[in-house]
Amino acid sequence: MSFGQTPSQTVGPFFHFALPYNGDEVLVTDRTLGERITIEGTVLDGESEPIPDALIEIWQANAAGRYDHPDDQQDKPLDPAFHGFGRCPTDKSGRFHFHTIRPGPVPGPGNTLQAPHINVTVFARGVLKQLVTRIYFEDEEKNADDPILGLVVEPERRATLIAKKKSGDKNVYVMDIHLQGTGETVFFDV
């Protein structure tokens, strides 16, 4: 018997009638604990043209820093009103957005602590295998000690992982995702 991995293939251009469900980009209800934030951004190609047929998925811990998953056995509370998964297709202008909460910090390798972050997966036509990145927050002191951010040596590359606060718009963070070229986002081999 062979148990080799099934290969990945592109999501293609025609997933919209099957994968996104209304409301998948809203991770919170009235009862969710934590600070409400909005993440918004644009997905761009190597010529800085917006990508109107991408699908963004996010996965994050709750406000206390615990994932709603059986392998997270931390002594922190689960939030029955928060599960941490969101999905949003980009619109004609390549834009996506999520309404969620600021996650708490979670443990990293060894005895390190990871700064609050959101895990991101990008699917699109032309993308043969999903791209993985993260969203950190610019107004977060713990970024300086984050073990994953610390792996990115060049400051300008590191900046691609950090969402900027939108001026004049409280609790809105902007995170553009550049698949290629100028300002290319750091993507991870996980």
Place this chain on the structure above:
Amino acid sequence: MADPISYNREEKGAQPPNLFPPYVSSIKRAPQQRLLLVPQTLSEVTGPVYGHSKVLPDDSDLTRQHQGAPLGERIIVSGRVLDENGRPVPHTLVEIWQANAAGRYIHHGDQHPAPLDPNFTGAGRMLTDAEGGYKFVTVKPGAYPWRNHPNAWRPAHIHFSLFGPSFLTRLVTQMYFPGDPLIPHDPIYNAVPDKKAAARMISRFNFDTTMPEWALGFQFDIVLRGRNATPMEQ
């Protein structure tokens, strides 16, 4: 807290590169920088347990989502979702989508001049059972043209999306049909470097799941990344 038990990394040759120039859409969308190798933390070994409340029994029978039966060859697509250690992946969401028998998607962006079928949407979802098994009833999708290169045609395929137990086991793939003459010419299929690994995406005709006087059976087993046998030092 102890470091989590990590998952196997990508199997060499079994996964497509980001850039595969014969697939033209990859040229401007593939990152040019090398991917950053990162340790697997709690953020990666956990993942969404998603969709349980949204899956309805009829979501897995694509021939019964409208008033009438769709046109085309009725088929049963079934199989098991396993990890690399051969263990079943139970209760995980499987989503599929496809063109109709004429090779046309219901999607507004599909301009192929083949007829839409008012009795076919082409989207399904279900959870695997305790043994990792799944089963969809649908119609065989048609091949369709695309503009990747002159006279380009996609082989008949069904798109699959799976979650598995973690962020790392997420898989979007396509299932092909045995004997399709278009497969060797398809740049998306050919993007997988190892030909034996690529062939894992071709379903197998199966008399055992074929229902007499009703529908042909195709079997498609899916293997997600598995956990290392021992915890890895980081």
